Amino acid sequence: MCETRNYTDPNLAIIKRCQKGERLAFQELYNLYAKAMFNISLRIVNNSEEAEEVLQDAFVKAFNKISTYDPKFSFGMWLKRMVINASLDVLRKRKVILVSLEEMYIEQEAEDDDDDQDNDKYIYDVETIKKCITQLPDGYRTILSLYLFEDHTHQEVADMLGINIGTSKSQYRKAKLKLIELLKHNTITHERSA
Numbered sequence: 001m002c003e004t005r006n007y008t009d010p011n012l013a014i015i016k017r018c019q020k021g022e023r024l025a026f027q028e029l030y031n032l033y034a035k036a037m038f039n040i041s042l043r044i045v046n047n048s049e050e051a052e053e054v055l056q057d058a059f060v061k062a063f064n065k066i067s068t069y070d071p072k073f074s075f076g077m078w079l080k081r082m083v084i085n086a087s088l089d090v091l092r093k094r095k096v097i098l099v100s101l102e103e104m105y106i107e108q109e110a111e112d113d114d115d116d117q118d119n120d121k122y123i124y125d126v127e128t129i130k131k132c133i134t135q136l137p138d139g140y141r142t143i144l145s146l147y148l149f150e151d152h153t154h155q156e157v158a159d160m161l162g163i164n165i166g167t168s169k170s171q172y173r174k175a176k177l178k179l180i181e182l183l184k185h186n187t188i189t190h191e192r193s194a
Helices: 012-019 023-045 048-064 075-093 109-119 126-134 138-149 154-161 165-193
Strands: none
Touching: 012 023, 023 048, 023 075, 023 138, 048 075, 075 138, 075 154, 126 138, 126 165, 138 154, 138 165, 154 165
């Protein structure tokens, strides 16, 4: 018979202190998660001031709802959901438009294979990749972040953004192609200036 193990959040003691209203515990929890949550929001909203506002709003919401937190699940995942939702709200206020699959030009598969082979020639440093990701249009960057970095499925991304799954897939594909284009351009520009 297989034994089922229950998840225990490694920060449960701090969380319980927060649930009792202990101010120092709130600060400890904030310090543990703030940087990671800020980075998640920044990847989505692409603006440090807005990401900071999202971070503050998410933590206020989390602290106000900390009594509803279920310790069977990761606090980080619970908080991350709030950060992602708040970040998406910022994009909705900006009226980010996600283009549907039917409206997009889709290249032939052979062209994609050629692009993939060309990419093997380049090696990119993390800072260059981050810089190029910030240059992506909001819709592309959002789907790329949610799917690639936050590990959501296309169905989850579609549900979060209120789009169909085909749009999520096509936007992700276009985001990758645009990112590759930006990386190549950045590499060529860097080589010329060296």
